[in-house]
Amino acid sequence: MMNRSILKGICFCLLLVSVTALANVVYVKWFYYDDVVEADATMLFRLDSLEDVADIIYIGESSNATYAKTDTCALRISELIQRQVPGAVVATLDHGAYHARGYLELIKNITPGSRVNTLIITMNLRSFGALWINSTLETPLMKANVMYQRYPPIIKRMMLALGEYDQKTWEERAPIIRDHWKNDKLNVPPDFPHKTTSEWDGWRCMAGIDTLPDGTWDHARINFACNFIKILGFSIDTLSNPRIKDFDEIVEVAKEKNLHLVFNLLPENVQYADSIAGPQLAQLIRQNRDLLVKRYNKNGVIVVDNIEKVPGKNFIEQDQVTEHYDQLGRWIIATNVVMTAGKYLTKRGS
């Protein structure tokens, strides 16, 4: 009885492998492209087409390609870098809301020995916060990430079909965010009364310290301040923050592939954060900036510190926290990247 079971088990395994191989061939030929498009993972194909023509790949999120209505120059940050390094080809891979987890999977797909010499990767401070880490945008992004993984395409398809990615609903994500805000301690001076994001935000929302000339609460300004506190009011814990883990892995992968790495630490509106939410928030932003610069410079990465380079008025959104810059803002960032990381912005071997 047992022998019969084992024999049939072996036959079944052979059948499974054969059918999977056949399905993979059929899938790649007729269905894979459509699924990659549906999963919004077309950067995979763009990377394939770029790696033999580009010396530098700029990988980023919406900060790279968001324009103000008043802009007369609709060039991406990466295109502005290209203008300043004519000797090398700078290619772009960008996608709204993307972050290090996605960059990592994408970078793993770069073929060793390809023309690519340097990667410029945006480092968005906001992406280290609980709100972004647990955003509902994670669901489609992680779905796309499955397609970036280096398994046979049919396996990736099965992973999607079996929901093998972070697809938590907002109802599941909201309590996680609240827990972080409530429990993660802020690295603030001892005399500052609010030790967590939750306490700080609650006080700021309820105190109504911003008033209009008629004495009523300035709700717009209060909302903006609370927005700042929720989004940038955190202290990075290098032991538990998933984004740190992702950037650490990016460093390892780049070393394996012999690629130069530049982290483009994007500007935050520190000027407004200071004046609207308070100097403690600006201080937290600077602390986090210092931590990231120090950590990754030590690992041989050039971290371009743009955190305070762009003045408040050059941020496109003037009533909420984003990393979208007008043409001058984008030009400042591009120039700073070229000035700081110039030695890496060359062809391979030059």
Add this chain to the structure above:
Amino acid sequence: MLFNSVQFLFFLPIVVALYYLLAPRLRWILLFAASCYFYMVFYPPYILILFAIVLIDYFSGLLIEKSKGARRKFFLLISIIGNIGLLSYFKYFNFFLTSWNDIAGTDIGMTFEIEFILLPIGLSFHTFQSLSYTIEVYRGNQKAERHIGYFANYVLFFPQMVAGPIERYERLGNQLRETHPYRYENISTGFKLVLYGLFVKMCVADNLAPIVTQVYEHPENFSPLSIFLALVAFSLQIYADFYGYSTIAIGAAKMMGINLMDNFRQPYFAVNIRDFWQRWHISLSTWFRDYVFIPMGGSRVNTFRFMFNILVLFTISGFWHGAQYTFLIWGALHGILYLMEYFINKIPGVNALTKLPVAKIFLGLKTFLLVTFIWIFFRAENMDNAKGIIHGLFQSAQPKDVPLDFRIWILIPVFLFFILEISIVKSRFDAWLQNRVVFTRWFSYAVLIFCILLFSGIKSYEFIYFKF
């Protein structure tokens, strides 16, 4: 844990292997631990609700058996209040508060704040299953279980704990006590059912889901024909979803030598509403028949009382599915149609006419269309959504006509499912396959695996009935 997850694909073989490796007297511990783990993957704290149900009904059962007269009724009441109380709090509390606020609260200035309550998965299933045990003990048809471990496994048994079939203790509880020696046939049969269930769920239900969703989210964008197609798609989706789940559940249990009842018998081949309910979610229909309809007098009462009983039965059944007016209407409409058909059949000659083969095709189509139409209230998010769908279905002018967005190849597994369902009519997939030659059997495995790999929906959807 979802059946259509990578976790389950590892979990099931491991549990089955350990099950046969362990001595039979220790298997209840494995099943208990596995079931707790299975449930806790969803939301760990809610396992306490299941423990509460187990404790209430375990002790109620013992006390009912020991007691006599009014005390028996008292302990049965404790069990009913315990189970229905938990169900009411988690599932219906907010519905009643919202209804109160909408209807009376605002007028008399007494409204309640609604707090979000996360509904425990499958609560309606395990409360009903557990309740059937205490009722049977009370009726004297079932001896109370002394071993709390076996009783806990009856309530928690992982293949059917979150979406049925709703089993009776007489059937499942006693099987859990039996020694099941390893038999290749059990593994083979179970495997066939799990494979077929996964095919039905992943290749049919999950591919139809996006078609349905796009129409229900924006009915105003679609033409009557597109809406009609989406309604048909939902009929197939919900059947494939629940039938797929039940088939996997039956298969997973079978691998351990345990037989669960069949929950479906080709319901869309039904010729009338009564027939439909004898084929759809059979374990729930029989539960309501035995514990609601018959105690109310069943059909052995005068006509008005019978009509009342039927309407109450179907309305409660609708409410069991969800705490929304849409479900109440869904249930009530089934009741009304049931009665209409009942009285039409009373007209002299009609009954004989319905027995003609041609009439059966016509009646089958009629029943399918009626059930498909009534599903609107089941699928709609709320009454406005249901109205939007009905309005869109019967509108003459078409302000917009957005084409349905779907890939044509999804029709391949749907068509294959249809062919298989016609082939296995009056049987079950495993039995149908068992009678084929070796080549056909293995070719069928290959085709099903190929379809699952290639044609499963690119997005995984939770089983619809999990939320009940």
